[in-house]
Amino acid sequence: MYHLSALMTKNCRYFQLYKQLNILSLENLHNIEKLCPYCKNKNIVRHGKVTSSNSQRFRCKNCLKTFTETFGSPFYRSRKHPTIWQDYLVNMWQDLSISRCSINTNIAHKTSFLWRHKILNYINNFLSLIRPHENVSMLLKVYKTTSKDMSLTDNDRSTQYDNHYFSLAFTKKKYISIHPLGKGPFSIHKIPDSFKDLIKNIYSLSLSNSNQLLQYAKKVIPKAKAGCDSFLGIYNVNMGLWFLHFFGVSLKYYSNYLHWFASKYYISTFSLKLDWINDEEVSYQ
Template sequence: MIQKSVNLNELKEHINSFLEKEIYKNKNIECCPICGGKKHIKYGSYKGIQRYKCKKCERTFSNTTNSLWSYSKKDLNKWIKFVELMIKRKSLRFCAAKLKISLGTAFYWRHKILHGLKVDSIPNKLEGAVHINKTIVVENFKGCRNITTTKRSNIWIIAAKGDEDSMLVLPAFKDCWMRGIFYEKVYSKIQKGSYIVPYNDRYITAIAKEHNKKSLKERKEDDRVGYIMMNIMRWFSPYKGIATKYLEEYLSFFVLFNLDKMIDYVDIISYLSFGEKFIRTKDIGLKNK
């Protein structure tokens, strides 16, 4: 769960300490993030960040290559403040005015962050008492141009949570139940010996009976899954509609607010600063076309 009550002065001290310790300080680089080559040399620095040159592809890179804000010309502090405002679910217009950036920049920054948070958000397994529910939302074309159809499909969102502190919430299929896709995206993650707890859906209930067989266990409901429709609708309301092509990213963000572990701003900034979190602006615009 996102920890919202953070003293801002204390936050700034943590961020400055984090940046100094983890980004601007030299650290061991195992391989080239561009080609995977193991041999590289130090190649100067830029704004206090150590740079390297790969001996295999002869490309240069730094400690922050492929991080969320790679290639950004904006000050890193603005990114950090934007993350803070985004976690508070402030509107794009509010963020743009507050940070003195364009509305377009605010839009792309939000989707870069959503992409970064999505990268490792889907759990690899579901075990123990696995609660599964579904809700249906109508396809949304917000922001799309040149729409040639008036038909809007029903998008089936599947929510599943086991005993581990993670949660699977994703748009699984359109219009009707698809057993094959459910098995691929959800059931394949359920471990042997787990017990499925279904919620008011005949398809999920049928799979639960088949999986559980004669095993009977006490049913302890989880409101995060049991009331998934109400929870999603309430959480989505500040966004005034979400385009279906970005729905999976927003659902990954939604999951952070439904974990048992308390997560603060510094945890999220730390996560976004390392690893393969980068996505090019043009790839956001081309998503799902």
């Protein structure tokens, strides 16, 4: 339900926070239109306001459904004051745990968890629009989960893992893109469709951590070789160190955290100014 939206107006009390979050979209909000979130029709009209948040309501003339301007944003149905959200973002961007963010902002632990992933899901939506093209360096990240094979004993299951792969792609324009590739292992006869789609607009590729995917890439890309850009290797090390701040990130949320670190990288690389981040905190390393 968290999607890019161009519906929010300046009168909404969450508008400034919404505007700040959208800075992280880089250039991916330019083509977002005002559409009905249900049927994607452009024929929408104003339909009153929500008194508690001063949020504008809309009505779609096509499907006749109504919705608020905060629909699709992290602030949808929130009754908390924007200053509490602001404080939460300040704490979250200091890499504090969900529990610590909860204590510092005086909200429930469950609310802290939900807010973190509402924010990360929203960021995830526009950073996942970045697609690698032309000259690309790529490496694979592996997320291991304990095998669910019920035929194994408890002792065997503790040593058997399912590998889930994510690609990190870096272009010369300093863009990082993150894409889930699915469950491995891969072979030349078992290449995920997500990888085939990912590399279709790439002219030159250097790929690390997967000989099987590299073999396939060499068949469809004019220039493909083993290895990755030194910057991407450093980025990967820094990200691994950053992950030490957190314990037991579930596979369900792993992509969110990868994009969170990417957003920290963009803030530092492109000197993005966000109200809840101090100048001394902009480094992603």
